[in-house]
Amino acid sequence: MRAAFRADDIRAAEAPLLAADVPLMRQAARAVATRTISIARDRRAAGLNADILVLVGGGNNGGDGLWAAHDLAQRGLAPVVLLATDHPHAEGLAAARGAGVQVVTRAELGEDVAPFASWFGIWLDALAGIGLSGPLRGELGELVAALAEVRQEAPRHVIAVDTPSGLADDPAATRAIRADETHTFGAPKPALLLPPACRAAGVVLVHDLGIPLDAEPAVVELDTGDISELWPRAGHLDHKYTRGVVGIDAGSATYPGAGILATRAALAAGPGMVRFLGDRAIADRLPPEVVTAPGRIQAGLVGSGTEGGPDVAAALRDFRERDIPVVVDAGALASRDELGAGPGQLVLTPHLGELATLLDDERAAVEADPVRYARAAATEFAAVVVAKGPETVIAAPTGPVYTTPPGSPWLATAGSGDVLAGALAAALAQFAARQEASEATPPLAAQAALAVALHAHAVDYCPSAPGPIRASDLADALGPALGALLAGQ
Ligand SMILES: NC(=O)C1=CN([C@@H]2O[C@H](COP(=O)(O)OP(=O)(O)OC[C@H]3O[C@@H](n4cnc5c(N)ncnc54)[C@H](O)[C@@H]3O)[C@@H](O)[C@H]2O)[C@@H](O)CC1
Ligand SMILES: Nc1ncnc2c1ncn2[C@@H]1O[C@H](COP(=O)(O)OP(=O)(O)O)[C@@H](O)[C@H]1O
Ligand SMILES: [K+]
Known part of the structure; x- marks a missing residue:
């Protein structure tokens, strides 16, 4: 740190x-x-x-x-x-x-x-x-x-x-x-x-x-050492519900892959269970350990691989009403009526172009001052904002701005953001489970920063590293990357 x-x-x-x-x-x-x-x-x-x-x-x-x-x-x-x-x-x-x-x-x-x-x-x-x-x-x-x-x-x-x-x-x-x-x-x-x-x-x-x-x-930079120290570990007495249950509603007929990538990433990042609550056709293509039955979840992800619309807005509303942390990605960022104050803690994950759209401004202006815009969006939507780019900055309405050491530029590949969204939801579910057990947890923005750091670190664990990576390899690499960090390597 x-x-x-x-x-x-x-x-x-x-x-x-x-x-x-x-x-x-x-x-x-x-x-x-x-x-x-x-x-x-x-x-x-x-x-x-x-x-x-x-x-x-x-x-x-x-x-x-x-x-x-x-x-x-x-x-x-x-x-x-x-x-x-x-x-x-x-x-x-x-x-x-x-x-x-x-x-x-x-x-x-x-x-x-x-x-x-x-x-x-x-x-x-x-x-x-x-x-x-x-x-x-x-x-x-x-x-x-x-x-x-x-x-x-x-x-x-x-x-x-x-x-x-x-x-x-x-x-x-x-x-x-x-x-x-x-x-x-x-x-x-x-x-x-x-x-x-x-x-x-x-x-x-x-x-x-x-x-x-x-x-x-003013700024806190979290790195892999902080993941080793702060990421929840499975304890002897844990069962799957105490380790965090993630709910995912992502992917669409046009972009089914995003739902698959986000779910694979969430599975790899350590929670007790991942429920996929989206399109049935996507559910059929997911690994066997994914649960497709509805039920209790401790954090949600909505929007990756969608272009928004009434179904996405309804999914976001449903997750929010459960009063849990919800990662709002891609198409779900367009559900303006469902953003802002209300139940549940929102974590918005715009790239800088989406951040510009959220705030009705020009992308060039956001690129010139991403921190100010991330803070402005966090304040406007009463959310944590993960502003993704070559360097990712994470802002809540108040408190320090979080960041991580810059990741490899190979992260700029289609599907990488879906993987991050899955990792984020998995992190939030695990911390929420710890909080339910009355354990101290870092602030939501710090939890998000830890997931961002893990996402960047997993590049080194892709089979093609140090060369170009595929998002599906990145999703699977989160597991070994996290495993090594938790083992203190
Ligand atoms: N307080 C201390 O004794 C210590 C300070 N240290 C050094 O001292 C520095 C701070 O020193 P100072 O407070 O004297 O200030 P600085 O030396 O950082 O800056 C003052 C100079 O910049 C000019 N300046 C200020 N704003 C300007 C602007 N907008 N456009 C153009 N010129 C501008 C001023 O006219 C002045 O010449 C630290 O950054 C550090 O390097 C270190 O020696 C450690 C101990
Ligand atoms: N030049 C870069 N260097 C490091 N990381 C980058 C760079 N460009 C993008 N990234 C990261 O890659 C991911 C891309 O996410 P996103 O833009 O949502 O892509 P997609 O929607 O295709 O998955 C983000 O985590 C972002 O921070
Ligand atoms: K100087």
């Missing part, structure tokens, strides 16, 4: 340590310098340009950069500082100069700043961190835009100090120099874990520096 916190919360958590003269900046700089030395060594060994340019802005983020330059110089390297401010961190600048670091100012370079920066194979981006207020503006904004272009021209290694300058709280911010790695202090910042900004952060390495954070996280 990784949790990201808003800049204000990190600043508040740092304050007592700074008041006690804990040298946070020196520790941050040392971590960056140590990593930079190893990158420089590797690049030199590979015959690549290993000259180091430290981009320095006016706040403490620039201070980190200056102290890193100092540390690098003390350890025998020859970094150059590009000072992009008239108000540099005074102590840091004195230390860097004292260690013999060459300092060039933005003003001296004028129009030549881009060609100058292009001479260097390694950039440390210490222009701005969590002190950023709003989107990058003015000269700093122009500099970042110019350097972002240079960065694309030739392969070079960019290390972002705390954040790629320009990114902090807002995941929709896009003006930044794309980093290969981001060394972030205290805790990740929201933009480092959420799309689309996270694509500019590269690998995010966290140096906690002993900063104690007890605010509510």
Whole structure:
């Protein structure tokens, strides 16, 4: 699990340590310098340009950069500082100069700043961190835009100090120099874990520096370790009804496969029973352990492989009236009258195009800020929204936004969403059963995130991995993937 916190919360958590003269900046700089030395060594060994340019802005983020330059110089390297401010961190600048670091100012370079920066194979981006207020503006904004272009021209290694300058709280911010790695202090910042900004952060390495954070996280990223820890396990005294019963009404004459895939996925993801309550013709094509008789269920799935319509709306209404968690997928998302406040807890699973339709907006606008739209839909429909895309974000009306490490792009295959829908319903049924037994369970959005993480992890268990996968293999792979995680592998 990784949790990201808003800049204000990190600043508040740092304050007592700074008041006690804990040298946070020196520790941050040392971590960056140590990593930079190893990158420089590797690049030199590979015959690549290993000259180091430290981009320095006016706040403490620039201070980190200056102290890193100092540390690098003390350890025998020859970094150059590009000072992009008239108000540099005074102590840091004195230390860097004292260690013999060459300092060039933005003003001296004028129009030549881009060609100058292009001479260097390694950039440390210490222009701005969590002190950023709003989107990058003015000269700093122009500099970042110019350097972002240079960065694309030739392969070079960019290390972002705390954040790629320009990114902090807002995941929709896009003006930044794309980093290969981001060394972030205290805790990740929201933009480092959420799309689309996270694509500019590269690998995010966290140096906690002993900063104690007890605010509510803005973002929680759940991974396979959390599945091992939190996914319900069968206990000695369990029977099939205490392990969770899933009800599925999915598939149609046009798309029968979706009902089959969702059901196979639900079977593989660990519940005590799966009831298929949809089209009889589909039921005849399901594995023998699927129960087709009606009866009690603890979570439902409706809509995969359908185009909506009165029957789908009626199925959704029926599931809701049972007052259980219900996964609302594909065609069922069009049943507007059945969404919104009422009995049962809804988990909507739109891809970004469906999310745009749900909110009567353009797909491009949703792609530019999926988190905001997921939250808006969660609020409008009083639901958990699983906004599916290259990165999937999960939002309830309040509380942290959940996400998972990005999955393999091979997940973008027809039927993959049906598999996810089945896995989600299976997860919700199992957690609901645990809740009935008065056990503590994670919030619904976290339960959904665990299913999303399992879906992505199962790619590795498909027979064709690491190559392209088929959704039916993915459905079956959920079982071995989950089994290995529960066994602690
Ligand atoms: N609080 C601390 O002492 C610690 C802070 N650390 C570093 O300090 C950073 C925070 O430092 P600061 O609060 O001084 O701020 P930053 O250094 O992040 O940013 C301030 C600079 O950005 C400029 N700026 C702000 N908003 C802008 C905008 N919208 N457009 C253009 N320019 C803008 C300001 O004029 C200023 O030059 C962290 O990100 C981290 O790197 C670390 O050294 C660890 C300890
Ligand atoms: N580029 C990508 N990288 C990783 N995962 C992706 C990518 N594109 C799509 N996915 C995932 O694949 C699944 C596709 O679901 P969906 O769009 O509903 O497809 P379908 O309806 O064909 O099953 C979602 O879980 C989504 O997050
Ligand atoms: K930075």
